[in-house]
Amino acid sequence: MITKIKIHGYRIYKDLTLEPNPKLNLIVGANESGKSTLMEAIGLALTGRINGRSASEELNPYWFNSELIEEFVRQRKLGNPVAWPEIRIELFLENRDELQKLCGAINTDKPTNACPGISIRVLHDPAYSKDLDEWAKNVSPLLPVEYYSIDWRSFADEPITNRPPQLTTAIIDSRTVRSSTGVDYHMRHILNDALQPAERAAISVAYREIKASMSETALKNVNERMAETHASLHDNPIVLAMDQSARTSWEGAVTPHINNIPFSMSGQGQQASVKIALAMSRHSERTNFVMVEEPENHLTHTSLTKLISRMELLAGEHQQLFVATHSSFVINRLGLDGLHLLGGAKPLRLTELKPETVAYFRKLPGYDTLRMVLADKIVLVEGPSDEIIFERIFKDKYQKRPIELGIDVISMRGLAIGRCLELCAALDKTVAAVRDNDGVAPDELRTPIQEWLADDRRAVFIGSVDHGHTLEPQLIHYNTESQLRKILKITDRADIETWMSREKTETAIRIAVAEESIIPPTYLLEAASFIHG
Known part of the structure; x- marks a missing residue:
């Protein structure tokens, strides 16, 4: 589990430290308080990806905190050779046996803290030092991110190229959940655990055989006629065959269905509910972190009630859940003791509520508690x-x-x-x-x-x-x-x-x-x- 989150220089956050709860974390705050940014930062450090793409593909100048950039520009214009701005996201993890490969003291904690953890940094690339120096002669608020690189490492100072298997993460953003293709990036990762490797291989082989059989059925007559037509033009006539390359794998053609309707054509509320349920039903030994953005989106009160009940039922013992929400119903039902309020000088964590008070509001989920909180x-x-x-x-x-x-x-x-x-x-x-x-x-x-x-x-x-x-x-x-x-x-x-x-x-x-x-x-x-x- 994540025991501490430290963010420096990323979007709204100049410096943020948050200590999440072991199981449930409800992220709330006013508009522009940084809820989505916090969820995005955690996902970025855990997976090395953002919006389904690698961090290096998505990197842009607007990732950097505007206040830090303004100060950097001001100092450079004054002739002060201050250090180049950077982004740093650190996740401190629970000290467990399976995480020992990630254990080390390469983090920003003072005094030294040796523990499992990962960090992702966006920093200037020394290989482009001359280019950066040239750019700095006429410095501007938009950093030349082309001269920056992504450094993803464990606290043991070992580079990370792919998400460590111990940090399996499911990310569901119900605001942008609709998919137009067979199995989108997030759905593919959610379904990965539902299929055994042998089953995936069997599906792939069967799909290739079906495509190959087209040459002996629907395409056979067409190819014979084309061969006769082109015979006088060249020795190797053109034939039609199904594409067997990786870009046409079964994942792009096979799609989940709900009530005989393709998943991508289901309502957005139903898509969000299914993704959340699938992610959480993978159980704690296979999914360590589940991150849900605004589960209330596109759902009626009845559907939201069913979804929250299912989330409570499916939550694994060792599964850490992060939920960003604008819904009083969600925070009341899941429990006010899991709430983190963003927007002040530092996040406010509700740890002093009596258990009976948490239970009291849980029994009154319709009360507008969030209005009181904000x-x-x-x-x-x-x-x-x-x-x-x-x-x-x-x-x-x-x-x-x-x-x-x-x-x-x-x-x-x-x-x-x-x-x-x-x-x-x-x-x-x-x-x-x-x-x-x-x-x-x-x-x-x-x-x-x-x-x-x-x-x-x-x-x-x-x-x-x-x-x-x-x-x-x-x-x-x-x-x-x-x-x-x-x-x-x-x-x-x-x-x-x-x-x-x-x-x-x-x-x-x-x-x-x-x-x-x-x-x-x-x-x-x-x-x-x-x-x-």
């Missing part, structure tokens, strides 16, 4: 009516909606406030939690959740018991009855508290769109001030 600041409220009213109070106070200032107001929708605060504390989020007192003294309600609170980061705001047990009587306490009736457009015949308590959402909507503002309860104003900062 928010800058959070206001937790109990339901949609609280969310609507808080948004109006905040806008009246600051002339902007909370989201415009990076504050996400999230309804807990019946979730336990303690579970939500525990997750927010693990993520070190700034949170204002707002809740009803339900007839219980606020200090008594804070006691069970005190461990998740912090004076400057996380606080709970609760209305006074004297002013009512829920939001509606609190609003009535702070506003005159006539004012509320005018805003809510209800007659004197209706009991205002009964109507508001029965029509919670309608009450909130009418307050939100009213021209006249309400007087907000003190605890909601305090929550707005706290989260605004």
Whole structure:
């Protein structure tokens, strides 16, 4: 298993160190946070390939981190002979017997760390030193990668030419999964383990024989007629025969079928599901690493549920799984304790959640946990009516909606406030939690959740018991009855508290769109001030 990943100078990453979990790793982050880049880098180091092609074929100037390139160009223009930029990806591996050939201390760890591992570097080729020096006289942001080479080595400093058999890897990118040929590159690698060498040989021989038989069947009459036609022109007439060269192997003509439909013509969601299932069903002794990009793509909720259940079932004991996702359903169902949040100064790994909290969210896979994970600041409220009213109070106070200032107001929708605060504390989020007192003294309600609170980061705001047990009587306490009736457009015949308590959402909507503002309860104003900062 991979115990540590270090990336230097590759795309978005100037320097990144990530310590993955032994089994499940859920890679999440906002747009442009580097999820796909991280998956790409791991795959590149494990296989020496990217997008199904060798690294040397895909190498281009945009692989290099733009900030490092800008600094290099600036220093060179100032006349400082700084070193040429390079890319380095290192994978530190578990110290197991079968990986000892990869063991060594040629890595960037300080102090010296002797362990199994592999590194791939993109660095300037000394053979082109004169060309590079000439290019450097008029340096530009686009590096001349033609003068660079790929160096793929083990930590024992031994060159690697092909992926080591101990590092069998399956890569499934559901965003670009469609194949137009018989068996595409990824599918071929996935199917390799499904066929024994003898079976592959037998298929190849049978396919050649079928092609050869065409000469004695459909092509025979054509060749005889052509021989007669051309006999007077030259001694060696042209004949038609099936191509038996390697480029026309059975893999280009034979294609998997699902329900009698060619795999390449199946829906993209089904293609992704099949590839994931095939990759994971090869079991841990044959596939060490499975990497899946956005398994939720092209799948309905029901299909995604089936796929996640299958992934849970097929995961091998010694199989390390990396999943990049934008789906709350995926992270809830597979387990929040496997989450790595990208986008900050360093990846945030959730290791402090209680097992029962992980199980709690797993039982509620439909909850939008990812929204909580990715928010800058959070206001937790109990339901949609609280969310609507808080948004109006905040806008009246600051002339902007909370989201415009990076504050996400999230309804807990019946979730336990303690579970939500525990997750927010693990993520070190700034949170204002707002809740009803339900007839219980606020200090008594804070006691069970005190461990998740912090004076400057996380606080709970609760209305006074004297002013009512829920939001509606609190609003009535702070506003005159006539004012509320005018805003809510209800007659004197209706009991205002009964109507508001029965029509919670309608009450909130009418307050939100009213021209006249309400007087907000003190605890909601305090929550707005706290989260605004």
